[in-house]
Amino acid sequence: MSATVVAASGGEPVGTEPRAPASKRDLWIVFWIFPTFFGLFGVIFVLLARVIPPPRPDVTTDQKVQWFASHATTIQIGFAAVCVVFGGAAIANGYVAYQMKRMTSGPTFAYAYMGAMAVGTLPGLLLVALCFSAATFRPDREPRISAMLYDLGMLSFNGSLGCFATGYLAFAIAILYDKNQIFPKWLAYVSIWQIVTEVIATQMWVSSAGPYAWNGSIAFWLAVIVFGFWLNCQGIFLKFATDRQPAGSRPAD
Amino acid sequence: MQILAEAEELPKTTNIRTQLVALWIAAVSALILLIAYLAFPGFWPPMSPRLTAEDVAGFYRNHTAWIRFSMVTFNLCGIMLLPLFCVVVVQMKRMATQSQVFAYCYLSAVVSGATLFALADIFFAVAAFRPGRDPDLVMLLNDLGWMVFIAPVGMIVAQNLMLALAVYHDNGPTPVFPRWVGHLSLLTMFAMLPSACAMVMTGGPLAWDGAISFWLRNGAFATFVIVMFFAVRGAVRRQAREEGIAR
Amino acid sequence: MTNTEPTALTAEQTDHADRRQRGTHLPGDGHMWLMVLGDLIIFGGYFIVYMVQRAMAPAAYLQAQQHLSITIGVLNTVVLVTSSWFVAQAVRAAADADYERAVRLIYGGGACGVLFIGVKAYEWTMKITQGYTNSNEFFMFYYMLTGVHMFHVALGVLILGIVVRELRNPRRRRPSMVEQGATYWHMVDLLWLVIFGLLYVMR
Numbered sequence: 001m002s003a004t005v006v007a008a009s010g011g012e013p014v015g016t017e018p019r020a021p022a023s024k025r026d027l028w029i030v031f032w033i034f035p036t037f038f039g040l041f042g043v044i045f046v047l048l049a050r051v052i053p054p055p056r057p058d059v060t061t062d063q064k065v066q067w068f069a070s071h072a073t074t075i076q077i078g079f080a081a082v083c084v085v086f087g088g089a090a091i092a093n094g095y096v097a098y099q100m101k102r103m104t105s106g107p108t109f110a111y112a113y114m115g116a117m118a119v120g121t122l123p124g125l126l127l128v129a130l131c132f133s134a135a136t137f138r139p140d141r142e143p144r145i146s147a148m149l150y151d152l153g154m155l156s157f158n159g160s161l162g163c164f165a166t167g168y169l170a171f172a173i174a175i176l177y178d179k180n181q182i183f184p185k186w187l188a189y190v191s192i193w194q195i196v197t198e199v200i201a202t203q204m205w206v207s208s209a210g211p212y213a214w215n216g217s218i219a220f221w222l223a224v225i226v227f228g229f230w231l232n233c234q235g236i237f238l239k240f241a242t243d244r245q246p247a248g249s250r251p252a253d
Numbered sequence: 254m255q256i257l258a259e260a261e262e263l264p265k266t267t268n269i270r271t272q273l274v275a276l277w278i279a280a281v282s283a284l285i286l287l288i289a290y291l292a293f294p295g296f297w298p299p300m301s302p303r304l305t306a307e308d309v310a311g312f313y314r315n316h317t318a319w320i321r322f323s324m325v326t327f328n329l330c331g332i333m334l335l336p337l338f339c340v341v342v343v344q345m346k347r348m349a350t351q352s353q354v355f356a357y358c359y360l361s362a363v364v365s366g367a368t369l370f371a372l373a374d375i376f377f378a379v380a381a382f383r384p385g386r387d388p389d390l391v392m393l394l395n396d397l398g399w400m401v402f403i404a405p406v407g408m409i410v411a412q413n414l415m416l417a418l419a420v421y422h423d424n425g426p427t428p429v430f431p432r433w434v435g436h437l438s439l440l441t442m443f444a445m446l447p448s449a450c451a452m453v454m455t456g457g458p459l460a461w462d463g464a465i466s467f468w469l470r471n472g473a474f475a476t477f478v479i480v481m482f483f484a485v486r487g488a489v490r491r492q493a494r495e496e497g498i499a500r
Numbered sequence: 501m502t503n504t505e506p507t508a509l510t511a512e513q514t515d516h517a518d519r520r521q522r523g524t525h526l527p528g529d530g531h532m533w534l535m536v537l538g539d540l541i542i543f544g545g546y547f548i549v550y551m552v553q554r555a556m557a558p559a560a561y562l563q564a565q566q567h568l569s570i571t572i573g574v575l576n577t578v579v580l581v582t583s584s585w586f587v588a589q590a591v592r593a594a595a596d597a598d599y600e601r602a603v604r605l606i607y608g609g610g611a612c613g614v615l616f617i618g619v620k621a622y623e624w625t626m627k628i629t630q631g632y633t634n635s636n637e638f639f640m641f642y643y644m645l646t647g648v649h650m651f652h653v654a655l656g657v658l659i660l661g662i663v664v665r666e667l668r669n670p671r672r673r674r675p676s677m678v679e680q681g682a683t684y685w686h687m688v689d690l691l692w693l694v695i696f697g698l699l700y701v702m703r
Contacts, residue, residue: 186535
């Protein structure tokens with residue numbers, strides 16, 4: 001079924017034929033980096049960096065300094081590890097963009113997804129690593145500076161919304177128009193839900209306490225639950241797509 | 254490489270030409286970046302994380318002109334290395350025995366990594382903008398600049414890994430790159446990997462001024478870029494010969 | 501554009517009519533039901549958080565609620581329920597293969613949807629110019645819940661538009677399409693009833 005579907009859409013090799021027995025090993029290597037990276041991400045950000053779940057916004061400067069001091073070791077180890085492994089995000093997102101190129105909906109939104117996610121890594125992941133590392137690097141820094149790094153780190157991590165909303169929009173539209181069924185239609189609806197949670201999360205820039213703060217039940221917890229569900233679905237269907245891809249085929253250029 | 258007379262006006266020749274132009278843009282940019290690198294007083298010797306805030310503020314006050322020159326040059330020309338990596342993507346997509354998946358992941362990593370490089374010089378340049386700023390703020394900017402410049406090697410790790418895997422999977426009769434390109438990519442990756450510790454260390458070889466995090470890391474990356482220029486140029490020439498455009 | 505005489509029933513339409521008679525028919529589409537259930541669960545989460553927050557500060561919420569106009573709320577409710585009635589009638593018309601009537605009814609439903617959005621926009625403008633913005637926790641919920649709901653209504657109008665486009669094409673008209681659109685639209689209506697109850701009525 002999959003071979004005829006892909007062939008009908010024109011996804012078969014354009015011009016070049018594979019000259020060795022076709023193998024999907026390259027696809028599988030890249031696929032397995034996806035769950036490996038997100039697993040590491042979870043361990044690092046939850047257990048080491050202590051950024052998920054987030055520390056509270058409604059605390060005093062001294063309490064922020066105290067928080068850094070008591071978690072300094074794991075924060076430093078965690079973010080040094082992030083500096084090594086965060087390239088996995090590019091590989092994971094690059095692989096999703098690659099599968100999106102196999103859709104009949106054309107390459108436009110595959111490129112949009114790749115662009116949006118590639119850009120989002122800096123404000124949405126690296127900045128918190130930088131800020132928290134800078135804060136724990138010099139424990140004797142002026143308290144008001146450490147407190148600012150606390151806010152800057154948390155708000156950039158949880159409040160980087162537009163890059164990812166753009167990526168999710170590209171993902172949703174590409175799925176809705178795709179006749180190759182690389183991903184199921186309902187994943188597009190969940191992606192739209194992701195965008196809605198991002199828009200709701202904008203209120204964390206306004207509230208320092210309550211359900212809309214960066215650690216709030218709505219701006220954080222509900223959003224993280226939807227994100228976790230979405231990410232797992234994306235990963236599972238990425239595996240199905242890899243299974244079904246004919247060996248030796250490549251997306252239209 | 255001589256482009257054949259009969260191939261001069263063919264459409265596919267322009268693809269070869271633009272790749273060569275991209276390589277030369279990257280080469281010229283690399284040269285300019287080398288000059289900027291030599292001009293930044295903070296690299297000769299590399300500034301220690303153990304300097305006091307007063308020392309750091311003094312440094313920015315005393316070398317303002319050279320700092321501004323070098324950082325503005327980095328700002329302007331740093332991302333002009335991108336065309337080199339884009340030619341690599343084009344060549345990766347030509348590899349016959351695979352699905353091009355590595356090329357897409359490589360491009361993602363290159364773009365993400367470039368955003369980091371674009372950020373580093375901004376911190377140093379802002380520190381030099383108001384020499385009279387409070388020393389603890391100047392020190393913060395200096396810390397952030399060094400950390401962003403040295404430590405986040407993850408994207409380079411990802412892109413070199415993808416390139417190495419692509420080269421190793423390129424098993425047809427006409428491989429795009431010689432196998433040693435894969436070895437070099439991995440070697441560079443391992444040489445740069447330990448610099449992540451610069452986020453944490455205040456002294457020793459792994460600190461941002463240390464033998465491993467600074468000298469080895471930057472030396473390895475510079476060597477890699479220079480060697481890749483020639484390797485990629487070779488690949489483009491092979492492509493031209495295969496497509497009947499050149500002798 | 502639209503045929504002036506009834507077209508012969510397609511195989512799918514006959515099958516659809518059979519299944520309805522036998523009572524084994526799940527209206528709409530699995531994907532749509534999945535979406536509706538997910539939507540209801542997530543909104544349910546928001547409603548629970550709202551009620552918990554309200555229970556923690558009943559006086560403040562009560563005071564803020566006074567500034568909402570129940571009249572506008574009721575007006576919006578009537579508009580949306582009417583639109584649901586139109587859409588339900590359209591489902592019946594499609595099942596009877598009277599596609600012209602179905603299209604007219606869907607236009608009616610869509611028009612009510614647009615009217616709903618207009619009234620809501622007017623209400624928001626009034627509230628903002630009166631100074632009730634997201635600096636107050638109740639109003640943050642108000643804007644968030646009605647805002648997300650409004651987004652759903654807009655999406656619903658888009659979906660109804662797609663249904664009309666499909667119905668216009670004699671080769672693509674199917675009762676199941678109308679049912680999908682109706683499922684979504686009724687969900688939007690249901691959500692509004694809960695929001696109306698929580699924000700306007702529960703005092």
